[in-house]
Amino acid sequence: xxxxxxxxxxxxxxxxxxxxxxxxxxxxxxxxxxxxxxxxxxxxxxxxxxxxxxxxxxxxxxxxxxxxxxxxxxxxxxxxxxxxxxxxxxxxxxxxxxxxxxxxxxxxxxxxxxxxxxxxxxxxxxxxxxxxxxxxxxxxxxxxxxxxxxxxxxxxxxxxxxxxxxxxxxxxxxxxxxxxxxxxxxxxxxxxxxxxxxxxxxxxxxxxxxxxxxxxxxxxxxxxxxxxxxxxxxxxxxxxxxxxxxxxxxxxxxxxx
Amino acid sequence: xxxxxxxxxxxxxxxxxxxxxxxxxxxxxxxxxxxxxxxxxxxxxxxxxxxxxxxxxxxxxxxxxxxxxxxxxxxxxxxxxxxxxxxxxxxxxxxxxxxxxxxxxxxxxxxxxxxxxxxxxxxxxxxxxxxxxxxxxxxxxxxxxxxxxxxxxxxxxxxxxxxxxxxxxxxxxxxxxxxxxxxxxxxxxxxxxxxxxxxxxxxxxxxxxxxxxxxxxxxxxxxxxxxxxxxxxxxxxxxxxxxxxxxxxxxxxxxxxxxxxxxxxxxxxxxxxxxxxxxxxxxxxxxxxxxxxxxxxxxxxxxxxxxxxxxxxxxxxxxxxxxxxxxxxxxxxxxxxxxx
Numbered sequence: 136x137x138x139x140x141x142x143x144x145x146x147x148x149x150x151x152x153x154x155x156x157x158x159x160x161x162x163x164x165x166x167x168x169x170x171x172x173x174x175x176x177x178x179x180x181x182x183x184x185x186x187x188x189x190x191x192x193x194x195x196x197x198x199x200x201x202x203x204x205x206x207x208x209x210x211x212x213x214x215x216x217x218x219x220x221x222x223x224x225x226x227x228x229x230x231x232x233x234x235x236x237x238x239x240x241x242x243x244x245x246x247x248x249x250x251x252x253x254x255x256x257x258x259x260x261x262x263x264x265x266x267x268x269x270x271x272x273x274x275x276x277x278x279x280x281x282x283x284x285x286x287x288x289x290x291x292x293x294x295x296x297x298x299x300x301x302x303x304x305x306x307x308x309x310x311x312x313x314x315x316x317x318x319x320x321x322x323x324x325x326x327x328x329x330x331x332x333x334x335x336x337x338x339x340x341x342x343x344x345x346x347x348x349x350x351x352x353x354x355x356x357x358x359x360x361x362x363x364x365x366x367x368x369x370x371x372x373x374x375x376x377x378x379x380x381x382x383x384x385x386x387x388x389x390x391x392x
Numbered sequence: 393x394x395x396x397x398x399x400x401x402x403x404x405x406x407x408x409x410x411x412x413x414x415x416x417x418x419x420x421x422x423x424x425x426x427x428x429x430x431x432x433x434x435x436x437x438x439x440x441x442x443x444x445x446x447x448x449x450x451x452x453x454x455x456x457x458x459x460x461x462x463x464x465x466x467x468x469x470x471x472x473x474x475x476x477x478x479x480x481x482x483x484x485x486x487x488x489x490x491x492x493x494x495x496x497x498x499x500x501x502x503x504x505x506x507x508x509x510x511x512x513x514x515x516x517x518x519x520x521x522x523x524x525x526x527x528x529x530x531x532x533x534x535x536x537x538x539x540x541x542x543x544x545x546x547x548x549x550x551x552x553x554x555x556x557x558x559x560x561x562x563x564x565x566x567x568x569x570x571x572x573x574x575x576x577x578x579x580x581x582x583x584x585x586x587x588x589x590x591x592x593x594x595x596x597x598x599x600x601x602x603x604x605x606x607x608x609x610x611x612x613x614x615x616x617x618x619x620x621x622x623x624x625x626x627x628x629x630x631x632x633x634x635x636x637x638x639x640x641x642x643x644x645x646x647x648x649x650x651x652x653x654x655x656x657x658x659x660x661x662x663x664x665x666x667x668x669x670x671x672x673x674x675x676x677x678x679x680x681x682x683x684x685x686x687x688x689x690x691x692x693x694x695x696x697x698x699x700x701x702x703x704x705x706x707x708x709x710x711x712x713x714x715x716x717x718x719x720x721x722x723x724x725x726x727x728x729x730x731x732x
Binding site for chain 1: 548552555556682683685686688690691705706709710713
């Protein structure tokens with residue numbers, strides 16, 4: 136009897152905690168982070184059915200591939216926001232889909248060990264958040280020069296590839312050639328590399344806009360954006376601009392690989 | 393496991409130091425040294441003991457473990473061959489301290505001079521100790537592309553390694569160049585002891601050196617061979633590497649010393665390296681061809697039968713990113729050739 140009551144109280148407490156959105160990663164930054172990027176009065180729930188795929192141990196912090204698998208019941212999402220608690224640039228990207236998207240991926244920078252968040256806004260105005268804690272073995276993904284030091288060849292060049300998936304579904308893979316300078320890299324002579332990054336990306340095809348994205352320099356150099364569509368895109372076009380006002384565009388007419 | 397006298401930031405240090413010391417005076421000296429900077433004299437020790445594998449051939453087995461503060465990055469197998477006139481060392485170990493201890497341990501077996509040190513390739517666990525050999529006036533041999541890679545990547549890797557194992561081990565280690573480079577097989581005579589140094593380019597690294605002692609049949613394969621441990625592929629061309637493994641298997645060797653893992657007396661252990669690098673190539677090639685993200689390849693973890701290998705998880709994590717980037721940059725014809 137007593138144990139049943141204790142159990143009931145515990146269950147109530149757990150329910151109450153979930154309703155308030157207690158951070159599974161226990162990050163003291165979460166309250167400010169969610170307030171700043173999801174809204175002060177946002178209703179937030181942590182949702183395990185969103186799969187946030189990425190390595191849990193990272194050595195190459197300048198370029199960490201991540202993939203968010205959107206569960207069926209959230210594919211009518213209004214927005215998808217990627218956040219990194221312990222980055223100097225916490226907001227990576229905000230994606231507004233105009234079509235149902237099954238997954239979204241990109242390569243991002245991690246400054247140090249941190250929780251990473253994928254927040255999905257459902258049509259009723261509730262944010263569903265997936266969290267993954269990542270151990271960064273070699274810190275400085277935002278503040279140190281890239282390890283191979285290579286110069287980006289042609290800023291604004293866009294490559295688009297489309298891959299067939301099961302049942303007529305398709306994957307779009309877009310690479311934008313861009314340095315994505317964070318503004319936090321100090322060179323040996325003391326000079327700071329000023330911030331310079333892709334700000335806006337639009338992906339569309341013959342049927343209209345597929346998704347609009349706002350992006351920041353927490354995306355890696357030469358960012359790769361992957362989105363999964365339920366049907367093949369026709370004559371995909373990618374356009375956008377960067378923080379210096381450079382516009383770029385890429386077209387894909389090639390047949391499926 | 394490893395005797396550690398007088399390690400930094402260890403409250404028991406003065407105690408263990410005085411326990412090891414013969415008398416009060418030495419203990420006092422030890423404490424004084426400890427409070428200054430004389431790490432070389434009293435710091436961590438690798439406790440290297442030469443293990444005979446054939447008459448005149450010895451191995452210092454590395455720990456089958458990650459880089460940790462316990463092992464001081466001593467994870468690779470090193471060794472030496474003793475002729476009637478001189479000695480050839482294989483590898484320099486991960487730190488200057490290791491190199492020095494290796495030379496001292498060789499001295500415990502023979503008074504003959506160490507003439508050569510063959511560094512099989514650039515990776516830190518094999519090459520970072522070479523300063524100790526250079527300063528002892530020993531001919532240090534490496535492939536030129538590996539020497540160049542060591543010079544370019546060494547400083548950053550030394551920093552990374554220091555963060556993992558601690559400064560007590562890496563202090564005094566500097567990135568040094570070999571005294572001589574070679575691009576073709578070389579034959580040396582250590583005095584009634586003909587030894588072949590084979591150059592195998594473009595497989596595991598730009599130029600791996602293999603040491604084959606004809607007298608005993610012992611071969612030091614370097615990191616062309618990993619046994620029981622996941623082979624690393626940062627500079628690898630897997631197709632060429634597989635061909636090199638065939639060539640090495642057909643050499644007249646009776647005792648095989650891999651870069652990592654237990655010593656072999658037959659080629660069955662070659663499967664550990666072959667199967668793993670074949671798997672990496674086919675899995676990552678498939679991902680590039682179908683547009684899978686590296687995140688999706690890594691998500692399920694290391695599959696069987698590879699999951700049980702030492703360092704399988706971290707090595708898989710690195711290998712997927714390294715090979716994915718390389719394969720992704722290839723044109724369709726190159727990818728086709730790779731898929732064959």
